[in-house]
Amino acid sequence: MIEDLPAGLTARHLSNDDxxxxxxxxxxxxxxxKGRAGSTERALLLPQLYFQHFTTTSFLVEHDSGEVxxxxxxxxxxxxxxxxxxxxxxxxxxxxxxxxxxxxYQAFFALAQSHGRRYVHCITSPExxxxxxxxxxxxxxxxxxQPDYDGPGLDRVAFxxxxxxxxxxxx
Amino acid sequence: MIEDLPAGLTARHLSNDDxxxxxxxxxxxxxxxKGRAGSTERALLLPQLYFQHFTTTSFLVEHDSGEVxxxxxxxxxxxxxxxxxxxxxxxxxxxxxxxxxxxxYQAFFALAQSHGRRYVHCITSPExxxxxxxxxxxxxxxxxxQPDYDGPGLDRVAFxxxxxxxxxxxx
Numbered sequence: 001m002i003e004d005l006p007a008g009l010t011a012r013h014l015s016n017d018d019x020x021x022x023x024x025x026x027x028x029x030x031x032x033x034k035g036r037a038g039s040t041e042r043a044l045l046l047p048q049l050y051f052q053h054f055t056t057t058s059f060l061v062e063h064d065s066g067e068v069x070x071x072x073x074x075x076x077x078x079x080x081x082x083x084x085x086x087x088x089x090x091x092x093x094x095x096x097x098x099x100x101x102x103x104x105y106q107a108f109f110a111l112a113q114s115h116g117r118r119y120v121h122c123i124t125s126p127e128x129x130x131x132x133x134x135x136x137x138x139x140x141x142x143x144x145x146q147p148d149y150d151g152p153g154l155d156r157v158a159f160x161x162x163x164x165x166x167x168x169x170x171x
Numbered sequence: 172m173i174e175d176l177p178a179g180l181t182a183r184h185l186s187n188d189d190x191x192x193x194x195x196x197x198x199x200x201x202x203x204x205k206g207r208a209g210s211t212e213r214a215l216l217l218p219q220l221y222f223q224h225f226t227t228t229s230f231l232v233e234h235d236s237g238e239v240x241x242x243x244x245x246x247x248x249x250x251x252x253x254x255x256x257x258x259x260x261x262x263x264x265x266x267x268x269x270x271x272x273x274x275x276y277q278a279f280f281a282l283a284q285s286h287g288r289r290y291v292h293c294i295t296s297p298e299x300x301x302x303x304x305x306x307x308x309x310x311x312x313x314x315x316x317q318p319d320y321d322g323p324g325l326d327r328v329a330f331x332x333x334x335x336x337x338x339x340x341x342x
Contacts, residue, residue, distance in 0.1 A: 023322050036323075037208070043322025044215040052292075053248035053256055075249060077224035085224055121223075151194050151214025152207075 002107040005061065006098050009069050011107070014058040018071075019051040022060075022090070025068045029093055046073070046088055057084070057111060059104055069095055072104040076115055084112035086122040105138055109163055118164050123149065123156040135159045139166045173230065173278040177269050180240050182278070185229040189242075190222040193231075193261070196239045200264055217244070217259055228255070228282060230275055240266055243275040247286055255283035257293040276309055280334055289335050294320065294327040306330045310337045 002011035026042045034041065050058065054075040061070040070091040077083040086108060091101050112120055124131040126145045136142060140159035149156035173182035197213045205212065221229065225246040232241040241262040248254040257279060262272050283291055295302040297316045307313060311330035320327035 020319075039323055040325070041211075041215060043325055044212060045218070047216075047321045049256060049258065053246070053250050053254070055250045057249060075224070078228060078246060079224050079226045083224070085220060087220065148191075150218045152210055154211070154214055 002059065002061070002103050004099055004103045006095070006100070008064050009061050009100070010064070011059050011061045011104075014051055014055040014060050014071070014073065016048070016051050016055070018060050018068075019046075019048045021068050022046065022051075022071055025092070026090060029090055050087065054087075057108070059107060061100060061104070068092070070100045070104060072108055074108050074112075074120075076112070076117060080119075081116070082118045084108070084115070084117040084120050086120060089122075101134060102138060109161075113163055118162060120161050120163065122159050124159070126155050126157055132157060173232070173274050175270055175274045176232065177266070177271070179235050180232050180271070181235070182230050182232045182275075185222055185226040185231050185242070185244070187219070187222050187226070189231050189239075190217075190219045192239050193217065193222075193242055196263070197261060200261055221258065225258075228279070230278060232271060232275070239263070241271045241275060243279055245279050245283075245291075247283070247288060251290075252287070253289045255279070255286070255288040255291050257291060260293075272305060273309060280332075284334055289333060291332050291334065293330050295330070297326050297328055303328060 005011060023043055023046060027039050030038065030042065032038065050073050054073065057075050058073040059071060060068065063069055071089070072086060073088045074084060074086040077085055086105070089101060089104060109120060122135070124135065132142060138161070140161045143158040145155055145157055147155050149158070176182060194214055194217060197217070198210050201209065201213065203209065221244050225244065228246050229244045230242060231239065234240055242260070243257060244259045245255060245257040248256055257276070260272060260275060280291060293306070295306065303313060309332070311332045314329040316326055316328055318326050320329070
């Protein structure tokens with residue numbers, strides 16, 4: 001399903017049972033940032049509905065032991081028939097730099113194209129320099145910082161990639 | 172598009188420009204509950220993506236003056252081809268008891284059926300007795316309270332309606 005994963009890791013589509021496991025690793029991967037409030041904030045961004053209704057366009061990467069290593073949650077736009085969207089991506093910090101995030105995006109690009117989608121959109125926080133550098137390396141174009149993009153105080157940078165103009169993005 | 176609305180109100184599908192207007196009325200309709208943190212919590216449940224990618228299965232009701240009166244945000248499940256989902260519904264408290272919420276749900280039921288969807292799911296908080304009574308009146312079956320359904324401390328009651336078994340739900 002996903003090529004170029006390090007040895008000992010396998011990928012599959014998301015299932016409903018993965019919801020709690022993903023929320024649990026988020027707290028660890030984000031270092032418990034902002035305590036209980038931070039945990040609730042992350043949970044609100046990842047309600048169970050994504051693990052029920054958008055599983056076939058989302059991926060989970062696990063160790064042979066079953067431990068969660070990475071995930072990508074995305075969907076096909078219902079409004080724009082040429083567009084797909086990546087909502088949330090996480091990779092275990094202990095596994096950074098091994099190409100797992102790129103492999104997840106490339107798998108999503110291929111899936112989006114198989115559904116006739118030309119554009120993929122996603123967003124990140126302006127403070128997240130690593131995320132911005134990562135998306136630029138993948139071939140995404142970045143917007144300027146958009147103040148209050150997702151609500152008061154929730155500034156975002158928006159990314160777009162045109163898959164038809166950047167075939168190298170899809171291996 | 173939606174029948175049985177009180178005079179002076181009209182409905183249309185959601186557009187991207189509605190995001191901030193809806194977030195703004197939420198604070199008023201929820202009485203500024205929990206202040207800035209509450210505002211952020213509601214914004215996290217309604218990121219802009221719903222106003223970009225699920226507009227054609229979502230509705231906004233406005234006064235002739237353009238003021239927001241009510242909204243329903245829903246989508247077709249990508250995982251379950253027989254299922255649709257209602258994510259967030261709000262009606263101006265000053266307009267409660269006039270059948271606007273029912274009219275929004277019935278419009279969504281009809282739209283879901285036109286896309287071959289038999290089941291509609293949604294959730295609410297266990298504390299929200301009015302919401303539970305409302306969904307039961309509409310013909311939804313309620314689950315028991317599901318602790319931590321959407322994450323730690325985010326208990327939910329889950330509702331399901333079988334549109335094929337309850338044709339009275341769709342006018």
